Amino acid sequence: xxxxxxxxxxxxxxxxxxxxxxxxxxxxxxxxxxxxxxxxxxxxxxxxxxxxxxxxxxxxxxxxxxxxxxxxxxxxxxxxxxxxxxxxxxxxxxxxxxxxxxxxxxxxxxxxxxxxxxxxxxxxxxxxxxxxxxxxxxxxxxxxxxxxxxxxxxxxxxxxxxxxxxxxxxxxxxxxxxxxxxxxxxxxxxxxxxxxxxxxxxxxxxxxxxxxxxxxxxxxxxxxxxxxxxxxxxxxxxxxxxxxxxxxxxxxxxxxxxxxxxxxxxxxxxxxxxxxxxxxxxxxxxxxxxxxxxxxxxx
Numbered sequence: 494x495x496x497x498x499x500x501x502x503x504x505x506x507x508x509x510x511x512x513x514x515x516x517x518x519x520x521x522x523x524x525x526x527x528x529x530x531x532x533x534x535x536x537x538x539x540x541x542x543x544x545x546x547x548x549x550x551x552x553x554x555x556x557x558x559x560x561x562x563x564x565x566x567x568x569x570x571x572x573x574x575x576x577x578x579x580x581x582x583x584x585x586x587x588x589x590x591x592x593x594x595x596x597x598x599x600x601x602x603x604x605x606x607x608x609x610x611x612x613x614x615x616x617x618x619x620x621x622x623x624x625x626x627x628x629x630x631x632x633x634x635x636x637x638x639x640x641x642x643x644x645x646x647x648x649x650x651x652x653x654x655x656x657x658x659x660x661x662x663x664x665x666x667x668x669x670x671x672x673x674x675x676x677x678x679x680x681x682x683x684x685x686x687x688x689x690x691x692x693x694x695x696x697x698x699x700x701x702x703x704x705x706x707x708x709x710x711x712x713x714x715x716x717x718x719x720x721x722x723x724x725x726x727x728x729x730x731x732x733x734x735x736x737x738x739x740x741x742x743x744x745x746x747x748x749x750x751x752x753x754x755x756x757x758x759x760x761x762x763x764x765x766x767x768x769x770x771x772x773x774x775x776x777x778x779x780x781x782x783x784x785x786x787x788x789x790x791x792x
Contacts, residue, residue: 505541512549520549540564540758547736562598563616567754568736570623570714570721599657610653611759617675618757622710645674652678702751709752713738 508530511518523529531546547568599612649655656674680698699707713735724732733741739752750756 504539505545508542508545512545520546521552535562535564538562538564540567544568544736544753547734548740550734550737551732563612563619566616566619566623568734570717570735606654606657608759610655610657611757613656613671614653614675615754615757615759617672617679618754622707623714645670645677649678706752706754710735 508518510516512520520530523532529550531543531550534543534546537543543564544567599616600609645655656671717733717735717738720730720732723730736753739749742749742752744752
């Protein structure tokens with residue numbers, strides 16, 4: 494059991510070694526059953542490994558091999574079509590809807606409420622930065638009108654688990670309630686008041702860093718979509734998924750990790766993951782060991 498835990502937690506480090514010199518492992522080479530390493534990683538839902546393999550994969554990923562997942566939405570923008578279909582059939586802003594597809598996309602273990610809730614947070618963040626997602630307007634509206642929301646306790650301190658308590662809870666939850674609950678925490682800002690010498694909570698706009706990340710991701714996704722269409726016409730045109738393109742940018746490893754949304758990845762390392770005890774939704778703090786493991790090439 495301890496060996497399995499060690500292998501699981503060190504998988505991204507091992508794969509990072511294999512992908513870089515002197516080994517230069519081909520991550521796109523399929524096994525006897527036709528499955529690539531990325532296919533197998535997608536089934537495990539372990540984002541550090543999925544993202545690392547995706548960053549070394551050039552051809553467009555055949556996203557139809559797997560059902561929609563948050564991991565897939567992060568690395569392959571063409572998978573947004575899957576969530577568009579789900580929203581067209583299930584999305585009802587004010588009435589309870591069948592959100593089974595959302596559970597399937599965000600759940601790793603039905604007993605791991607923390608993981609599922611954090612995945613929902615990451616999903617909403619990615620939808621917020623998606624240029625073609627039909628939820629964009631609803632999310633932005635929720636952020637603008639969050640002060641009038643009465644469906645969620647403004648003093649809630651159980652974020653993000655308040656977004657997912659159990660399967661029956663989310664199946665009886667409306668999109669309006671789920672999105673606005675996330676938006677309430679997402680736009681919550683705490684400052685130290687000089688007047689009363691106490692910490693005061695209020696609803697504020699997204700930070701400059703958040704706006705920059707959203708803007709950059711939207712621009713990158715538009716470029717990827719253009720290259721994907723050109724690649725379908727002629728394979729001479731090189732194609733890069735989101736992870737691959739971000740890895741190639743001439744920027745610092747820390748900024749690369751930020752654009753990869755590492756600060757919102759759920760359960761990065763089970764032995765060292767920080768428990769969120771406050772109601773702040775956006776951490777923006779990426780541990781150094783995550784940056785070292787994923788974004789520094791071995792020399």
